[in-house]
Amino acid sequence: MSGTPARTADAATAAEVVCLGESMVTFLPSQPGRLADVPSFGRGIGGAESNVACALAAAGHRAAWVSRVGADGFGDHLVEAIAGYGVDTSGVRRDPSRPTGIYFRTATDRATDVHEVAYYRAGSAASAMSPDNIPYATLPATRVLHLSGITAALSADCLALLHDLTAPRPGRPLISFDVNHRPGLWRDADASPEVLLDLARRSDLVFVGEDEAEEAWGVTGAAAIRAALPEPATLVVKRGAEGATVFSGTGDVSGTAGTQDAADVPGTGDITTVPALRVDVVAPVGAGDAFAAGFLSATLRGLPVRDRVRHGHLMAAAVLTVPGDLTAPPARAHADSLAALDDEAWGRLRLGPGWTGDDQEVRTT
Template identity: 50%
Template sequence: MPRQDTQGPTRPGAPPTAVCVGESMAVLLPDRPGPLESVESFRLSVGGAESNVAGALAAHGVPTAWISRVGDDGFGRRLLAEVAARGVDVSAVAVDPHRPTGLYLKEVGGTTGDRHDLGPGRSRLHYHRRGSAAAALSPGLLADPAAAALLAGARLLHLSGITAALSDDCLALLRALLADRRPGRLVSFDLNWRPSLWLDRDPAVLPPLLDAADLLLLGADEAETAFGTGDPAELRRRFPTPATVVVKDAARQVTALEQDGTAVTEPALAVEVVEATGAGDAFAAGYLAGTVRGLDQRRRLRLGHLSAACALTAPGDQAELPDAAVVAALLDASPAQWAATRVTPEGITGPSLPAGVARPTDRSSSADQARAQ
């Protein structure tokens, strides 16, 4: 099956340290807030949890590849070009001549007063992905030379629960990847609960997948919906196998719980939110980048928080990250300094930062794209 030969620009020639596997889609973004029936036109973009994490990892300086399937169509070509432009290796993405690239529309709430308006700060995704090229991902991927080479050399493999909901073949692929344990490779798994994907599938397949990972990422709210509890200690008991279970409590805090009972909780930064969608992918990338670098648990959580905060203050899917001096200062800040830090679209301010240092939000990138899948 033909492949895109574009290689992302992050660290040219460096073999990927991380590999993310899963579907991404074309996205139609409305030209105005309000119910879809009031929208006059849409902008074309791309989105997807695993490719978003891949792009954010590359932005953190971690050489990363994304493996998936797209249709042999304009949407697929757009998707490959944009993911590659973020510095991600897309050399093992298969182009399917028979199945289309998945598509979703984003509905953004506003203040129109229409009874179908979702309201300010709220959004809804409308999927058109059944029978997509990515839904044909299967264990056959493991025999593909390009994909096998990337997987063999990866120190980090990132997966999500979205893939399990796409098809029986996709579920079988996740099971095969989780069963293929390799020394020196960490497997992370983000629940990424999407209720609409499970309407005609059995979510009971999820717990064994989550428990087979080395690192498990859960949102407290999504875990409450999927498993009946969002309590970090209870989730740690539910999933005893992963070395670390990370539970994100929305804008409040994140807790990392180890197998030995050690727990580290780090509060979220104060953020002036511009667009709430996609902070979970950004957090995952920051946390995983910290893990790859060997940071201690508190600094991993802080890097995740910082990455998420930058995403929350940008209108698109790839926010500009602070420079190394700002990151270092925030990771080393005292609890009081961390608590006094504020992230806005204009920059980052706080007592731990050198005088005059702030991180301006990048509003010039292709930034009207969706981050969630």
């Protein structure tokens, strides 16, 4: 990438990606059913940005997670669990007066209306993140700063922090922004579309689903989304089972410095569409975060745009074929060999549980 790190650091030790946002302790049900009927829960971790950091670290990248957690046992668990994936958690601060956020969810599909999620995150330590307690100057040196719209919804201070971090400045790392529109998190739901649109326009690489763009901005189709977001040098439109379409104004995400004026960025630029894989889905949780991690991983390696999308699909497929938000990604050589397939062979792939293992055969149909 041509953008210089936010801070001076040894290139061999600086983080390749810094992910900033709230992570929570997740309570997963022991059996399907209403929350009122579930007798017990298992403990996990959940958070869009920390999921991306964990996936990138598991894929062999230097990833850091920056956030705030309570000075409590749940905060201890989050920091220890995320560090266990190989993520640098030295940028996580403890808040003695606010708790770590937690949430409970049912075992059914939370991507549909057949689910329940109960959040206990109001007043959490992470919701108090601000430009005062996480100033830009203190962020670890990095090539990419990954953010999401979830943080903007947590509080006015969190929104101010995202505005500060996405402001144009010399040496700013590439800003990666996942829209992650969550209407239920916004106190003022009417404000969320404009806020998310503004943050996306201030970013260099944007991930957004067709469905959430229609819900938030009333625009339908990849071309209409690009028309609404001409500023980002790279726009990744996720289209569910149809795959993903990438609009890249420069033709190379890794060449974005992150300091250009909006008027200097081409409008549509190059367009690359990559079909989705056929996957035997176990649970849909965490697939969007995994896709972003796969795309960022391939971006850091300077791979062509088509292969960046394919690595996103492969990382998502790894998560889709397990019950939880996180899993070990396929070995790099394995993923590279699949990403390099010709279009016909790619289209015949079918991935099911266990496909990421070295001794597993990948099915074709």
